[in-house]
Amino acid sequence: xxxxxxxxxHKITKRGQNVTFRCDPxxxxxxxxWYRQTLGQGPEFLTYFQNEAQLEKSRLLSDRFSAERxxxxxxxxxxxxxxxxxxxxYLCASRQSGGGRETQYFGPGTRLLVL
Amino acid sequence: xxxxxxxxxxVPVFEEAPVELRCNYSSSVSVYLFWYVQYPNQGxxxxxxxxxxxxxxxxxxxxxxxxxxxxxSFHLRKPSVHISDTAEYFCAVSVDxxxxxxxxxxxxxxx
Numbered sequence: 001x002x003x004x005x006x007x008x009x010h011k012i013t014k015r016g017q018n019v020t021f022r023c024d025p026x027x028x029x030x031x032x033x034w035y036r037q038t039l040g041q042g043p044e045f046l047t048y049f050q051n052e053a054q055l056e057k058s059r060l061l062s063d064r065f066s067a068e069r070x071x072x073x074x075x076x077x078x079x080x081x082x083x084x085x086x087x088x089x090y091l092c093a094s095r096q097s098g099g100g101r102e103t104q105y106f107g108p109g110t111r112l113l114v115l
Numbered sequence: 116x117x118x119x120x121x122x123x124x125x126v127p128v129f130e131e132a133p134v135e136l137r138c139n140y141s142s143s144v145s146v147y148l149f150w151y152v153q154y155p156n157q158g159x160x161x162x163x164x165x166x167x168x169x170x171x172x173x174x175x176x177x178x179x180x181x182x183x184x185x186x187x188s189f190h191l192r193k194p195s196v197h198i199s200d201t202a203e204y205f206c207a208v209s210v211d212x213x214x215x216x217x218x219x220x221x222x223x224x225x226x
Binding site: 004006031033035040041042043044045048056091093102103104105106107108109111 | 119147149151156157158159160161164166205207209212213214215216217218219
């Protein structure tokens with residue numbers, strides 16, 4: 001069990017550029033979640049997948065954000081036309097669905113800074 | 116709507132002293148409750164969880180929490196803190212497969 005991994009760990013970009021983050025969940029986990037954490041706040045839910053299906057999206061996820069999980073394994077989160085307000089830590093989590101397995105396991109996060 | 120309130124944004128405590136981090140939640144349905152810890156520049160690590168059963172839950176690193184349904188609380192405690200406990204602690208509830216986090220409590224350990 002190698003845990004949830006995220007790449008890159010840090011990203012600095014200029015306003016208006018597009019960025020893409022990757023998350024590799026724990027291998028047997030069929031559910032994958034994205035959260036955003038701004039400075040001084042707790043993480044906020046963005047979206048989640050069961051296998052390749054995106055089941056729910058938060059209102060926080062504007063049209064500039066898109067997430068995919070094409071083969072039901074890794075996931076990508078893309079932000080188009082980044083804004084300074086997008087600066088945050090983006091966290092990925094995974095778990096296996098089923099009773100008694102409600103714990104989500106988090107990756108180390110990708111810290112985004114938009115200049 | 117479900118929500119989580121962490122009553123203290125920062126808690127200073129002397130090394131080897133006991134500590135309690137307070138958490139209250141609001142929910143109209145049964146919830147699963149968690150405490151996560153975040154060390155500087157790292158992701159979240161699960162400290163402990165309450166799913167059902169005994170209301171006193173023991174976690175890693177000597178932490179424990181007590182679920183109190185009547186007071187809708189899930190306070191985190193440790194009898195003796197160490198400098199390595201310096202971190203941010205998040206209380207959270209899981210409802211409809213989403214985790215809702217509190218704003219966090221920063222634990223400062225004083226020498």
